[in-house]
Each structure stands twice: as C-alpha cells, then as structure tokens.
Amino acid sequence: MSLIKQLWIAIVVLMTLAFLSSFFISIFSARDYYEEQLRQKNIDSANSLALTLSQIEKDEVMIELLIAAQFDTGHYQRIELSSPSGEPLQHKFYNEATDNELAPGWFLKLAPLPISPGVAQVQDGWHQYGTLYIESQTRFAQAALWQTTQKLLLWFLLVALLCGALGSWLLKLITRPLDQVVAQAEAIGGRRFITSREPRTLEFGRVVRAMNLLSERIRLMLETESRRLEELRYRNQHDEVTGLANRDTVVSQLDSLLGEEDGRHAALLVRVVDLAGINQSLGHQCTNALLRELGQVLQQWPSPMLDAFTDAHAGRLNGSDFLLLLTDVGDLTSLSAALNERLSALAGRYQPQLRLLLPHGACYFHAGESRIEVMSRADGLLAVAEQRDATCAEVGTATGVSGFQGTDDWRAMLTRTLKEQGVRAVCFPVVQLAGGELLHREAMMRLELDGKSYRAGDFMPWARRLGLLPALDVAMVGRQLEELKASTQPQSRAINLSMETLKDPAGRQQLLMLLRQFHEQAPWLWLEFPENPVIHHVELFREFCTLVKPLGCKLGMERAGRGFARISRLQELGLDYLKVDTSLTRELHDNQGNQGFLRGLCTLGHSIGLELVADGIQSEDELELLRRLGFDAAGGPGVAS
Numbered sequence: 001m002s003l004i005k006q007l008w009i010a011i012v013v014l015m016t017l018a019f020l021s022s023f024f025i026s027i028f029s030a031r032d033y034y035e036e037q038l039r040q041k042n043i044d045s046a047n048s049l050a051l052t053l054s055q056i057e058k059d060e061v062m063i064e065l066l067i068a069a070q071f072d073t074g075h076y077q078r079i080e081l082s083s084p085s086g087e088p089l090q091h092k093f094y095n096e097a098t099d100n101e102l103a104p105g106w107f108l109k110l111a112p113l114p115i116s117p118g119v120a121q122v123q124d125g126w127h128q129y130g131t132l133y134i135e136s137q138t139r140f141a142q143a144a145l146w147q148t149t150q151k152l153l154l155w156f157l158l159v160a161l162l163c164g165a166l167g168s169w170l171l172k173l174i175t176r177p178l179d180q181v182v183a184q185a186e187a188i189g190g191r192r193f194i195t196s197r198e199p200r201t202l203e204f205g206r207v208v209r210a211m212n213l214l215s216e217r218i219r220l221m222l223e224t225e226s227r228r229l230e231e232l233r234y235r236n237q238h239d240e241v242t243g244l245a246n247r248d249t250v251v252s253q254l255d256s257l258l259g260e261e262d263g264r265h266a267a268l269l270v271r272v273v274d275l276a277g278i279n280q281s282l283g284h285q286c287t288n289a290l291l292r293e294l295g296q297v298l299q300q301w302p303s304p305m306l307d308a309f310t311d312a313h314a315g316r317l318n319g320s321d322f323l324l325l326l327t328d329v330g331d332l333t334s335l336s337a338a339l340n341e342r343l344s345a346l347a348g349r350y351q352p353q354l355r356l357l358l359p360h361g362a363c364y365f366h367a368g369e370s371r372i373e374v375m376s377r378a379d380g381l382l383a384v385a386e387q388r389d390a391t392c393a394e395v396g397t398a399t400g401v402s403g404f405q406g407t408d409d410w411r412a413m414l415t416r417t418l419k420e421q422g423v424r425a426v427c428f429p430v431v432q433l434a435g436g437e438l439l440h441r442e443a444m445m446r447l448e449l450d451g452k453s454y455r456a457g458d459f460m461p462w463a464r465r466l467g468l469l470p471a472l473d474v475a476m477v478g479r480q481l482e483e484l485k486a487s488t489q490p491q492s493r494a495i496n497l498s499m500e501t502l503k504d505p506a507g508r509q510q511l512l513m514l515l516r517q518f519h520e521q522a523p524w525l526w527l528e529f530p531e532n533p534v535i536h537h538v539e540l541f542r543e544f545c546t547l548v549k550p551l552g553c554k555l556g557m558e559r560a561g562r563g564f565a566r567i568s569r570l571q572e573l574g575l576d577y578l579k580v581d582t583s584l585t586r587e588l589h590d591n592q593g594n595q596g597f598l599r600g601l602c603t604l605g606h607s608i609g610l611e612l613v614a615d616g617i618q619s620e621d622e623l624e625l626l627r628r629l630g631f632d633a634a635g636g637p638g639v640a641s
Contacts, residue, residue, distance in 0.1 A: 011167050012160075019156040030148060031111055034141035042118030045070070046134040050120035053081075053132070058124050064090055070134075078117065078135040084128050094137060102143030111145055113138040184211055222608065229600045233562070236593030239316040241288050242295030248591070249583070250315025250323050254374065256582035257327060259616055259637075260367040262444070262455035266309070266332045267365055268324040268339060269378040270298070271386065273357035275320040281354050290350065291316075294358070297342050298324050309335070309461070310498075311532045311559070323378075329364065330461035333395050336362040340393040347391045359385035363396035366457060410462040413449065418468070422448045423475040430494065430613060430635035433627040439613070440492035440526050442635055445476050469500040470507025477511060480525065481518040494526035496558060499533035502544050515551045523552030528579060531560040538573075545574040558615065561601060578605055582616030582636075588625060595629060602630025 049070050056062055063081070071079045071092040081090040117135035121128055181204055184196045195212040198205045237249040245253070257265050272278065272294065279287045298314035310328040317323050326335065339360065347356040361381025365374040377396060385394035417423065425443035432439050447454040463469050476495060484490045501507045515522045527548065534541045534557055545555055556577040561584045580601070584594050602612045614626045617636035626634055 008164075008167065011163065015156075015160050015163060019152070019160075022152065022156075026148060026152060027111055027145060030145055031113060031141075034138075034144070035113055035115055038113065038115045038136050038138065038141065039118075041136050042115065042134050044118070045076075045136075046118030046120040046132055049079075049134065050122050050132045054123040054129070058129060060089075067092060075137045075140070076134060077137045078133065080133045081122065081130050082133070083130050089130055102139055103146035107146050107149070108142055111142065113141055181208060181211075184208065218607075222604065225600070225604045225607075229597060229604060232593075232600065233597050236597065237562075239295075242291050242316050242322075244295045244298065244322065245313065245315035247315065247317050250313060250317065250325070251371070252583040252586050253313045253315070253325055254323070254371060255586050256616060257325065258365070258367060258369055258371060258374070259582060259586070259618065263328060263367045263457035264461060265365055265367075265457075266326040266329040266335070266362060267374055267378045268326070268336065268360050268362040269375075269382045270294075270322040270324065270339075270343070270358060270360040271382055272320040272322075273359065273386065278354060278356070290356075293346060294322065294343075297339075297346055298322060310464075310530065328457070328460045328464065330465045332362055332364060336360070336393045336395045340391065344391045356391070357386075357389065358391045359388070359393070361385055361394045361396075407462075407466070410459070411466050411468075414447075414459065414463055414466065414468050414472070417447050417449050418471055418475055420449070421475070421479075423472060423479055424448050424453075425476065425480065425493075425495075427493070428635060429639055430633050431639055432633045433623060433631055438491060439611075439633040440494045442494045442496075443476070443480055444496070445472065464498070464500065467500075467504075469498045470504040470510075473497050473501040474507055474510045474514065477525070477527075478514050481514060481521045484521040484524050485518060490521070490524050492524050492526055492554075494528055494556075497527055497529055499529060499537055499541075502529075502540050503537065508544065512547060515548065515553060519551065523554075526554045526556060526577070528556040528558045528577075531557045531563050531581075535563045542573055549574050556611075556613075561598075575610055577611035577613055577632075579613045579615045579635075580631075585614045585616065585622070585626070586618075588622060595625075598631075599629045606630065 049066070052066060053063060056066075067079050067081065067090050070076070076092070077094050079090075079092040080088060082088050115136065115138060117133045120132045120134075122130045122132055180196055180199060195215055196208050198208045198212075237245055239246045244250075254267070257263065272291070275287070278290070282290065295314070295316070309326040309330065311326075313325040313327075315323050315325075324339070326332075329335065339362075343358040343360070347358050350356045359382060361378050361384070363374070363377045363381055365377070381394040381396055385392050424446045426446055427441035427443050430439045430442055431437065445456050447459055460469075463472055473495075477497075480493045480495060484493065497511075501511060515525075529541065548555060554576040555573075556575055556579060558579040559581045560578040561580045578601075580598065584598060588594055588598075605612050611632045612630060614622075614631045614634040615636060617623065617626070617634045617638040619638040620640070622638065623634055
C-alpha cells in the first residue's frame with residue numbers, strides 16, 4: 001500500500017474518531033443535562049402538589065381534580081397517589097402509543113433517559129394520607145437529542161469532504177522517495193536502533209535527525225543499564241579476591257545442572273593445600289595474588305579443548321577449595337590432564353618461594369543426582385589425589401551407555417540413527433504467567449534405535465566430538481516441521497540448537513533450506529541457542545538472525561543472564577525472547593541479590609521488546625514471585641501442562 005493511501009486512511013480514521021468522540025460527548029452531556037432538569041422538575045412538582053393536597057380537605061373528587069389539572073398542564077408521564085399500605089388512590093398515566101414518536105426507536109434505545117420519579121408525602125393533619133409519585137415525559141428531551149445528533153452528522157460530512165479534498169492535494173506534494181526513512185523506521189520497529197544519513201528534504205531531515213537521536217539515546221541507555229546490571233550481578237555473585245563465582249552462585253549452578261531433564265556433566269574440585277601456611281609464608285597480599293592467578297587458570301580454559309564440553313562454571317567454595325563445572329562433557333580424562341598441566345605450571349612459578357600443591361578430583365555427574373552425592377564423590381577423589389602429596393589429578397570412572405564405549409561405536413550408532421530417522425523429541429510446556437496460556441512447548445532431543453531411547457546427556461558429548469551435532473540439529477528441526485505440518489491444531493515448538501550448526505556452512509544451509517521449504521510451519525518454531533556460545537560468536541549469530549527473521553521464526557537465547565551485558569549492541573540481534581539461566585531463579589525467595597538483578601534484567605529486556613522466560617521452575621509457589629519481578633513466562637517441572 002502506498003504512503004498516500006496510508007495517510008488518507010489515517011485522516012479518515014482520525015476524522016471518524018473525532019466525530020465519534022464529539023458525538024458521544026455531546027449526546028451524553030446533553031442527556032445528563034436533561035436528566036438533571038427532569039429529575040429536578042419531578043421533585044419540585046411532587047413537593048408542590050403534595051403540599052397543596054396536604055392543605056385541603058381529603059375529598060376524593062377534589063383530589064382527583066387537582067391531580068388531573070396538574071397532569072394535563074405539565075407534560076407528565078405518570079402521577080400516582082397511593083395509600084400508606086401501597087394501594088393506589090389516584091392514578092394518571094400517559095399512553096405513548098397514542099402519540100407519534102419525535103425520534104426513531106433505535107435512537108431511543110441508544111440514548112434512554114431513565115429518570116427517577118419525584119416522591120413526596122401527603123399529610124392529613126398529623127397522619128400520613130399517602131405517597132405521591134410524579135414522573136415527567138422524556139420524549140421531548142429525546143427529540144432534542146435527536147436533532148443535535150442530526151446536526152453533528154451533517155457538519156461532520158461537510159468537514160470530512162473539505163478535509164478530504166484539501167488532504168488529497170497536500171499528499172500529492174509528497175513525491176520524493178522515503179526509502180531511507182522507511183528503512184530506519186523498520187529497523188527501529190525490529191529493535192535495531194541504527195543511525196541514518198539525513199536527507200536533504202528539511203522535514204524528513206528533521207525526522208531522521210530525531211530518529212537518530214532516539215536511537216543513540218536508547219543505545220546509551222541500554223549500555224548504561226547493561227553495565228549497571230553487570231556490576232550488580234558481579235557484586236552479588238562473585239568472590240572479591242579471585243573474581244570467580246562465590247559459593248552460593250556455584251552451588252546454584254550445580255543444582256541447576258542436577259535439576260535438568262538430562263545431561264552428563266563433570267565436576268572438578270581443586271584444593272590449595274595448606275593455605276594457612278602459604279599465607280604465613282607469602283603474606284596476605286601475595287596470597288591473594290596467588291589465588292587470583294588460580295582463578296584465572298580456572299576461568300581461561302584451554303581453547304583446543306572447547307569442543308569437549310559446552311560450557312564451564314568456576315567458583316570458590318571456601319578459602320582453599322575451588323569447584324569447576326563442565327557441561328555436556330565427553331572425555332573427562334583429557335580435560336583433567338589439561339587442567340593439571342596448567343595447575344602444575346602455576347605451582348612451578350612459585351617453586352623457589354614455597355612448595356605449592358594444587359591437587360584436584362574430577363568426576364562425572366548426571367541430571368537427577370543429589371548435590372551431596374556429587375560433592376561427596378568429588379571430595380573423595382580429591383582426598384585420594386591429596387594423599388600423593390603432589391599437584392596431580394584423580395579422575396572417576398564414567399557410567400556410559402551400555403553397548404557404546406568407544407568412538408567407533410558411537411559414530412556407527414549416531415550415523416545409523418540419522419539414516420533411519422530416529423531423532424525424536426519429548427516436549428515440556430512453557431506457559432505465560434499472566435493468564436496461564438501455553439507460550440510454546442520446549443522440544444528436548446531423544447534418539448531411538450532398536451527399540452531403545454537415549455537421552456541427550458548420553459550422546460551429545462560424543463556427537464560434539466564427532467562433528468555430528470549439525471546433522472542432529474537439522475534432523476530435529478525437520479522432524480518438528482513435519483509434525484507441525486501434519487497437525488490439525490499446531491502448537492509452537494522451541495528447539496535448542498548448538499552453535500556448531502551455525503559454524504558449519506553445510507549444516508546452516510540445510511537448516512535454512514528446511515525453513516524455506518516449510519515456510520507455512522516456520523513461524524511456529526522458536527529457535528534458541530545457549531548464551532555463552534552466542535557471546536563468543538556474536539557476529540555469526542547476528543548474520544543467522546538476519547537470514548531467519550524474514551521466515552517468521554522466533555529467536556532466543558537459553559541459559560541467559562550471566563553474560564547478557566557482554567553482548568555488544570544486543571538490541572540489533574533481533575532476538576524475541578530470553579530463557580534465564582536456572583541457577584539465577586533457584587531458591588529465589590531467599591536471594592534478594594538475584595531478585596534485584598532479575599528485576600533489572602526484565603526491565604532491560606522489555607525495553608528492547610524481549611520476552612523473559614524463567615526456566616527450571618520447581619514449584620508453583622515460585623510463579624507469583626517471577627511475575628512480580630517482570631517475567632512473562634515460565635517452564636520446568638513445577639509448571640503444569
């Protein structure tokens with residue numbers, strides 16, 4: 001539709017709204033005025049007639065004559081005198097059927113005049129003779145309202161014709177292209193606050209200048225708010241000495257991983273042996289410097305090993321113990337050896353001054369285990385390593401899936417599953433907090449082969465190691481699109497995708513081809529990626545968003561919140577929603593720091609049009625608190641389907 005047509009429609013709509021507003025304001029104001037006048041007339045007439053009747057002898061003929069005289073000269077609808085017991089003594093009533101209406105019937109229904117009758121008491125000496133009711137006619141007031149309405153309608157038509165002729169002439173003067181202005185407006189509508197070159201046309205130049213100023217202010221506001229949130233999060237969740245997560249935070253992260261639907265992760269417990277003796281030897285400041293170096297070692301995981309796990313969380317449990325959590329781990333032995341090598345290098349740098357021992361224990365753990373079980377297992381392995389009196393590691397054995405123990409077995413299993421289309425999904429509801437309606441169903445990947453079902457925690461580490469994650473993601477999306485096409489009542493599906501799919505050109509192209517092939521079903525998909533990989537590949541993710549948004553898919557980040565402020569120009573990504581990391585919402589009632597951070601996160605997200613979703617909710621009691629903090633939806637075991 002052309003701009004001239006849109007402006008013309010806007011003028012028509014505005015004129016119509018103006019007319020309707022004036023019409024209803026005038027009609028109801030006049031109606032209120034007539035109602036008040038008629039009500040006052042009823043009261044005055046009732047009091048006057050009641051006073052006259054009270055002062056005369058109570059002769060029925062005289063009373064009837066007075067009431068008849070009043071009724072015939074005053075345009076009354078009803079005059080009735082009833083006894084104290086309620087029996088009618090005199091009654092006069094105007095029959096509307098005998099007179100022509102002065103206004104249409106539909107108008108009388110649209111603007112009725114419900115006037116309460118005037119009521120007065122008639123006395124006979126010291127006794128009550130009766131009660132007098134007087135009700136005036138409303139047809140003349142309704143006729144006046146009808147005439148006012150006709151005049152308003154006539155004037156509206158005349159003004160509308162005049163404005164239409166003048167507006168058409170003015171709109172024809174706008175002939176220069178507005179592509180740049182439209183492009184910037186569309187970008188702002190898409191939550192991308194870009195700046196544009198000002199056009200030569202004075203009026204449009206002012207518009208673009210104002211839009212550029214708006215974009216810059218919003219960008220600065222978002223950056224300021226992001227920094228404030230990051231400072232708040234860092235202050236509440238990090239250890240002052242090492243910069244690692246504090247005990248409460250890393251324990252919440254562990255609980256979050258244990259509360260997931262599936263997954264095989266790893267915990268590495270590192271200890272600084274005889275920290276008190278080190279403090280006496282080096283002094284307080286040098287000891288803190290040593291602990292900071294150890295924190296950097298745990299945070300800066302060697303890049304060649306990044307494909308061996310999805311994400312890492314490092315935290316300080318107490319003065320000498322540090323916990324490192326790795327998600328979706330493949331070969332823990334190699335990871336532990338790489339960590340031990342860096343810890344040995346750190347201990348070697350302090351060798352001339354003291355004998356620094358940094359042993360650690362490493363073990364696998366699965367979703368569904370208890371925290372006590374995991375920490376006891378890691379602590380037991382650490383105790384074994386500590387007995388060797390050296391910087392060394394003790395690695396627990398893995399509980400693998402029966403029948404698949406090596407790389408060749410897993411490659412054969414995954415390849416065969418893809419060939420036989422054995423990729424399936426288990427769906428869990430995510431509901432809106434405002435009304436309890438379904439937002440979407442989160443589809444968790446499963447593999448079915450030879451009648452057995454395998455969870456993501458069983459095969460994901462091996463699929464990542466073998467480079468098969470893109471193929472699994474494409475198969476998962478294809479399966480969900482086919483199910484949506486076959487469904488008579490489709491429901492939105494959220495699919496967790498890996499960054500490996502975007503980094504693989506073939507996998508990314510296959511995914512885009514699928515979405516274009518099922519273009520009618522694509523708007524039902526909610527595609528989400530983990531926050532941490534997005535932070536490290538933000539330009540790749542931005543490019544993918546640009547390609548996918550025109551297809552109608554919604555895009556989001558899962559496990560979000562901890563690195564939210566580190567994404568530069570977040571508002572330009574085109575995201576639709578964020579699924580906040582479960583560790584931030586766990587035991588939220590007792591954590592005022594996380595409540596303040598999440599409230600600010602919701603405010604910042606809403607300012608750029610994002611929906612905020614809380615994940616991993618354990619009970620319905622948490623939903624009301626999340627709603628007050630500003631969350632839009634929630635999912636997890638505590639959310640009813």
